[in-house]
Amino acid sequence: MRDILLLIIITGSIPLIFRRPFFGVLMWCWVSYMLPQTHTWGFMQSFPVAMVIGIATIVAFLMSREPKVIPFEKPIVWLFVFYLMMFLSWVLHDKTPFVNMLAMKVFKIQLMTLVILAMLTSRKRIELALLVVALSIGFYGIKGGVFTILTGGEFRVYGPSESFFEENNAMAVTNLMVAPIFVYFSAIQTDKRIKYLFLLCASLMVIAAFGSQSRGAFLTIIACALFLLAKSNKKLVSFVVILTLLPTVYAFMPDHWHQRMSTIFVDEEVGEVRDGSSASRLNAWRAGINMSFSHPFSQGFNAETPSNFLIYAPNPNDFVAFHSNYIQVLGKHGWLAFISYLMVFLFTWIMASKITRMTKNIESLHWAGLLCRYLQVSLVAYFVGGAFLSLAYFDLPYHFVITITAVYVIVKKEVSKLHAENKNKKWSYERNRLVEHTV
Numbered sequence: 001m002r003d004i005l006l007l008i009i010i011t012g013s014i015p016l017i018f019r020r021p022f023f024g025v026l027m028w029c030w031v032s033y034m035l036p037q038t039h040t041w042g043f044m045q046s047f048p049v050a051m052v053i054g055i056a057t058i059v060a061f062l063m064s065r066e067p068k069v070i071p072f073e074k075p076i077v078w079l080f081v082f083y084l085m086m087f088l089s090w091v092l093h094d095k096t097p098f099v100n101m102l103a104m105k106v107f108k109i110q111l112m113t114l115v116i117l118a119m120l121t122s123r124k125r126i127e128l129a130l131l132v133v134a135l136s137i138g139f140y141g142i143k144g145g146v147f148t149i150l151t152g153g154e155f156r157v158y159g160p161s162e163s164f165f166e167e168n169n170a171m172a173v174t175n176l177m178v179a180p181i182f183v184y185f186s187a188i189q190t191d192k193r194i195k196y197l198f199l200l201c202a203s204l205m206v207i208a209a210f211g212s213q214s215r216g217a218f219l220t221i222i223a224c225a226l227f228l229l230a231k232s233n234k235k236l237v238s239f240v241v242i243l244t245l246l247p248t249v250y251a252f253m254p255d256h257w258h259q260r261m262s263t264i265f266v267d268e269e270v271g272e273v274r275d276g277s278s279a280s281r282l283n284a285w286r287a288g289i290n291m292s293f294s295h296p297f298s299q300g301f302n303a304e305t306p307s308n309f310l311i312y313a314p315n316p317n318d319f320v321a322f323h324s325n326y327i328q329v330l331g332k333h334g335w336l337a338f339i340s341y342l343m344v345f346l347f348t349w350i351m352a353s354k355i356t357r358m359t360k361n362i363e364s365l366h367w368a369g370l371l372c373r374y375l376q377v378s379l380v381a382y383f384v385g386g387a388f389l390s391l392a393y394f395d396l397p398y399h400f401v402i403t404i405t406a407v408y409v410i411v412k413k414e415v416s417k418l419h420a421e422n423k424n425k426k427w428s429y430e431r432n433r434l435v436e437h438t439v
Contacts, residue, residue: 003044017056024057034136071409078343085337093300109395120406134181141175145204148211153253157211164394172217173385175205180374216388223384280320287313288331298334325386
């Protein structure tokens, strides 16, 4: 029954996508982040849901009267450089079926990212896309928060299978990246019931992050809390809220959770500076750094292999994934890719801060500054949590990049329009004064 229902939804959406291509963006966000096919039990599990929606959206977009313009602001320019570096690292290294599959997956995701950017032309579209993303991931995060409360935090919270955030650590960081979006939607609501409902969603996602029992997520929560405190206009109130909520959740978690968190710095059994998991991670990081010096484009999409670890890892027998966005990019694609990857997010951060300054005293653009401040919290979660996870190809942070870029384009146009109107008003006022003086 579920398979038939999902098939009806997917096929029924195609005519709507051709009528309104932006509907395809919303459908893509839903199928990409919620992965509804993983909740079926029959033929739809292997049905190419994302491919069908993606192709329909691209074709509808090309056939429509939608502007075919991609704003080449600095983050997007660096994003194209990053694409080029990944493409060259794929071309210049051996290509196995796995490598080709991974490369095609990455390039398809980034192609849709650019299509979405071209259609984020208004506040309504930006917010609709973000809301679908938040609700799609929130389906798992909110459920995970309720599960953590009901079970007393005894069990770990995982994401959907076959997703970028399937593993408990990735699910935790993803929850922390999405929670600020719910807080933004709470802040712009006038209906108190909806406002508190969004706040409840954000709170449950943070609780789910605790429930993942991820040490990286615990550090990420601290980083996000400190950033919120530093950026808050009401520091005393924010400090009291954080000082109340975080220790409450911390005390709620079971003993084995506290024991696991204690191994962030010291192994509880042998008293070493780091535990076995941390030692494996450091070994993988050193392997990735060594690979980056072996070739201008490192070792390509197939860098994480036992044979490469035999050559480049300090401990060749300890083979694990890179477990870091930064080492993942560096070890797979080289220093040029690594620099361009950093530049994408550096200029996105600078752009978000610029939007906040530009809209500070403009009531009609208050939403833009508010959204960018909360998206910066999401980026902090990605920067910190991603230091311990391989999420360099995850589409969510790139959705934040294009969202901030789209907001910047809108803000620039509105600010220019306001400046032109003020200039005209000033000119009219001076002209009237001159006429009155002459008379």
